[in-house]
Amino acid sequence: MKTFRLYWDKDKEIKWLNEMAEQGYAMTHFFAGLYTFEKCTPGEYTYQIDFGDKFSGVSHNYREFMKENNIEIVQTWGLWIILRKKSADGPFLLYTDIDSSIEHYTKIRNKLKIAAILELFCFIMECIVTLYNPYMFPLVLLIGYLMLVIMNAAFKTNRIIADLKEQKGEKVAVSKNPSPALIAGLLLNAVSCGLMAFDTPEPIKITFHIVAILLMIYGIIDTFSKNKV
Amino acid sequence: MDKNSPLTESIFYILLAVRKPNHGYGIIQEVEQLTNGRVVLGAGTLYGAIQTLEKRGWITIYSEDTASRKKKEYIVTPIGRAAFDAERRRLAELLENAKIMEEYAYENLSSLLG
Known part of the structure; x- marks a missing residue:
């Protein structure tokens, strides 16, 4: 399933992605406002968005670090980094203080x-x-x-x-x-x-x-x- | 170092968790255990803190064995240890001075009882 949306507010985007996941649609791809979703078990994933330092994707260090924490980098788009974690692995928050x-x-x-x-x-x-x-x-x-x-x-x-x-x-x-x-x-x-x-x-x-x-x-x-x- | 004092709770616990070689996920788990689940470090918070601490020279990479896919471990440096001790002295002073509050209450009570 593909949906076109433009977001400037990452908190709203996260909310939407998590609502979709709750309904059984896991976002897997993003290109210029076009979101691709795949079917998943409702609530299987929790999504978060991080903001990188460079346009050319994330550093090897960052990727390894997230992987170690059971976090998958779904898509990078410019400075935006869309991440997800299996909800079964616990709550998913990026910034906690x-x-x-x-x-x-x-x-x-x-x-x-x-x-x-x-x-x-x-x-x-x-x-x-x-x-x-x-x-x-x-x-x-x-x-x-x-x-x-x-x-x-x-x-x-x-x-x-x-x-x-x-x-x-x-x-x-x-x-x-x-x-x-x-x-x-x-x-x-x-x-x-x-x-x-x-x-x-x-x-x-x-x-x-x-x-x-x-x-x-x-x-x-x-x-x-x-x-x- | 003044600019970095007092330490934030996250930094304090991260330094504590890398007194021995420890990796990202290990740090999160240990801090969670130490605080009975009160402080759960988010991955973004921890990643940013590790970058900052490395830049300051407070922690350093202990091992990085990519061939065997071993996780990156960090350990506190002498500078980091000094910062931790300075914070500990600051906290001890707070606790020591907090006693004044109790002493005052006790004195008041005894004067009331005659």
């Missing part, structure tokens, strides 16, 4: 931040391309959407880290920084103002403006909700 959980989520957040910045860069590039070739416009929307999704995932991870730090009794520095979405919105607003100078088709101008305004609104909300903590 606050310090290592903070480290784990910090690693995820930093990578999401890089991805968001790259998307922002692509977005601006595409915007410029659209000036000359209006047919590229759907791509702009898609990249803009992806950028928002990644930013949202980064903020959520940030909140998880803040909660963990609070649990540890560490004083969480309340961020007074404006949300990156706000900055992105302002930038895009500048781009769309620049568009006015050119002879750009009307629908493109309007959509640019709408996206810029949405980003700014989202950015303002996010800035406030972050600083409320």
Whole structure:
């Protein structure tokens, strides 16, 4: 059985994979959002997702270590490592203390931040391309959407880290920084103002403006909700 | 070494478990037994801790016999041992000072009884 899904939140992905296993479908393969499942005894496996350091799969050391602990590496995809363990071999948790959980989520957040910045860069590039070739416009929307999704995932991870730090009794520095979405919105607003100078088709101008305004609104909300903590 | 003090519970028990050559799964089992199941190290936590401890020079690889598929074993180094002892002194101080609480309660009680 094959299912197509896109996840940015690894906790949700784990939950889904474990629900599938509970129903008798064990995930065996992943390729670009396409999950392959095989039949298994309901609840035979427990899944977990780890985050590696390099794009080229996991180190020999890591593989051996997991094998020794009866953990199977089902699939690596970029930095994502999908692992499973036979439920009969006991409970399966990867990070069991606050310090290592903070480290784990910090690693995820930093990578999401890089991805968001790259998307922002692509977005601006595409915007410029659209000036000359209006047919590229759907791509702009898609990249803009992806950028928002990644930013949202980064903020959520940030909140998880803040909660963990609070649990540890560490004083969480309340961020007074404006949300990156706000900055992105302002930038895009500048781009769309620049568009006015050119002879750009009307629908493109309007959509640019709408996206810029949405980003700014989202950015303002996010800035406030972050600083409320 | 100050930055690494106090030791986290996981690090403390990992160091204890590698006083003798021990491998990953062995460490998890021993820590679980020592704490009556209270501390069960996750594989990710232990893997990360081993990497950190190796980098700090607190533990080292004891044996790695890949030909006979023997598991990788780790053992504490003198630096790791020193860090463990420093932590132990810190904990002993805590316990010693904790007695003040009892003494105070006892004094109060005896003064009440006259």
